[in-house]
Amino acid sequence: MTHIHKHLARREFLRRAALTTAWAGTPFAANLAAIGAAAAQTAGDHKALVCIFLHGGNDNSNTVVPFESNAYAAYQAARPAIALPQASLLPLSLTGLAGPQLGLNPALAAIKPLVDAGRCAILANVGTLAWPTTLAQYKARTVQTPLGLFSHSDQQTSWQTALPTRSSSTGWFGRLADLTTSTYNAGTGVSMCMSLAGNNIMEAGASVVQYQVTTQGPVLIDTMDPGHWRYDAAMATAMGKLLSEQRTHMLEQAYTTVGSRAIATGQRARDALAAAPALSTIFPTSGLGAQLRMVARLIAARSGLGHRRQIFFVGHGGYDFHDNLVDNQTARLTELGNAMAAFHAATVELGVASNVTTFTASDFGRGLQSNGRGSDHGWGSHHFVMGGAVSGNRLYGQWPTVALGGPEDIGQGRLLPTTPVDRYAATLARWFGASAGDLATVLPNLSRFATAADAPLGFLPVS
Template identity: 40%
Template sequence: MSRQVNQDRRTFLRSLQLMLAGGAVAATLPQFELVGRALAQSSTAVGTGNYRALVCIFLFGGNDSFNMLIPHVQTEYDVYLKSRGGVYDATSNSQGLGIARDALLKVTDTAGKAWGLHPACTGMKTLFDNRELAFMANVGTLVQPTTKAEYTAKAKRLPYNLFSHNDQQALWMRGESELRSSNVGWGGTLGERIKGANSGGFTALPPTISLAGNNLFQTGTSISPYVMSTGGPAALRNFENVNSTPDRIRREALAALVKHRYTPLMQDQYALQGESAMLIGSTMRTALDANNGGDIATVFPSGNGLASQLRMIARSIKASRTSALGQNRQIYFASMGGFDTHDGQMVANGQPRLLGQVSDALFAFRNALVEIGALNDVVSFTNSDFARTLNSNGNGTDHAWGGVQLMMGGPQSSGGPLAGGRVFGSYPILELNGDQAVDRGRMIPTTSTNQFGATFAQWMGVGASDLAAIFPGLGNFASPTLGFLA
């Protein structure tokens, strides 16, 4: 192929990638998920070796996180309980949202302050006690620091479409609280800047891997996530049986089709993407094969979708650190739904079940990371649309704003990155109409999603200029990062 045709292809692909950033188009052309990998675009140099991975766990629907981490100091707890309408009791106080103080799992942070975890969060308690878990208080989508008076007077710019599921999810994933229509997420943009660290390994594999389908968070301008199921990479039906003559014939025919170079650029790009997808799938299946050491022994809870996702992520991390894949920087995505608890929040099958599953999944994942020797190399964290109103709607809660997120990783005391056993940020006084609260106890965030995300990106090795590019609104805040990772 001539130099001119190569150049035409590159120009075409760049234009095509911009076009395919639109969700509707991408949905109709799934073959182009891997389009960016045909582009030999440069990435910011990140030191090779010293494997590091992020695991973003998105809790879709809006987690009532002020019932996940609760003040235990008596005076602060009393304010919490009043705002939440008293202790929930199915018979005598079905509209109450509070949890009895003596039922809380008491933990003490490194400063000596007592906190209470939801009774279902037994795994989180162990992790916090081990200094392998920390919390970020009152974080949310925020364009610029905003007081209650400024919010009321509309004196500051506010995030687009506050309290809307789709819009707030998108803002969390973009790492920017004003963009309304960008189809690029901060995980994808970060991935483009760190992929050079994987240049000595299996370069067809993008640094962004999802166990929860295609997502905005991991989508960049030139890369998209590689999507796997909890069972691993999907195999082509009627192509994979090595003992089947018809399967062999189909494999050889398909290989010939995708390896052929075509003159029309669109046609040629289909072939390139098919070839790339087949190569990644085949290589990943081999690396994850139990016969090649790709399985793990840690037991994960059954009937827990998040746990199944994290189990496959642990296996992928194990395989990625071997010579077969040779990865140094990766960004994973998992998710769990059901947190939009307008109804039945306090019943056993409501938030207690949801938080119990998150806690159990995290604890098993931690044990798997210990098994494969990666606890100090992997940082996991939650995102969620928003928190919930402090008072009841009669049977549950409604959409709010700032809330609590968690971070998990190896403790700094044992050579890990996380300043665990701490509550970062500013945990608000949980008054319905307090200094930080608006209508029904919706908390105005004191920490931005930009700062939260930038702290993880910095740990992955990008510099200050890249942080500003990945998180365009970061300059609105006095501190670009939050200090919970070393």
């Protein structure tokens, strides 16, 4: 069903309902039925962004590890009880790498072929920043830092809004959708922003409302769904009448608007999925695998949805490894790597690999220093970007010194980010179709770090 973000105030809820009604122009279900074939015919110009959010703060130091002997020795000395054996690492031969040779955690074996083939890139030491910040400035407290630094909830919000020093009712995905929906998905009736992981601030826009889908598909009201055994024609008619009547009370009108939109959107999405080509790619049976399989199905259904642009949010939890880091992270990264590899294979099967870019994000990285059996909350972290358009087998950003007391160490081996989330997001947004001028709206703090022309990091072409 379609949901308003849980943090929205009552006034914002009413404002969005009014916007939706004005946009539709006619009763919502009738408006959907009247959509012509034009949107579907232009669906060849298709792009999708898929965010895999690693909830809990993934340990970066055991995800991408120095493989070269001297650099590995410094890494091992910093976390003797939880360092991965050098012989277990999957060595990488990254093009143009400035720094020691690196290796992947062996749990990510499924995506190593994608890195080697140039379909996956690594973004080093990225994190939330309010302003460009040096280590000296951080220690002297002369530069503003993100609110709630090292806090799960605060840093998830900072990542997803790209506004780390103030509250926001919108996220950068949502703002991107606000600017591009009218160009690419006008009149489709199904939101550009779709979530497989419940409500998230990242996809909340000023006018775009995220659409939530389960791993089994849209959630419909059983008694109004002709395909369900509990369907009741009389009840469906009565409910339809109630939801089509105009109300004088603002809250009642908002409720009927949202209800009718949810019903019509669910039916449209269900029908589009039913008509989409079947997938032969086998996905892992994990929760993440099920989410990404549904994302692939929604991409396959893009013509039926009338979508030329799609934005997806997927969640993978359990990364808060204060204890038993090696075993727990091995399990999570195995799920991540297997699901990402299957998803890429599905995009190849669908012929859209170059039109889909998948990337990871997380609350924060973790400290290099071991707490005995795990690692504690940090700041900067390493992430993966995957897709046919990605210039992969490369590392983007600045590889940090993996040693306690290094030039990026703010204490306990926690990395001061050298690449802000803003530039990561700007690279994705420009590929997706945002203009250079749009970036100031999508990422209001970007100008603190780079001009719009300099913001893209190069792992994707500019649209």
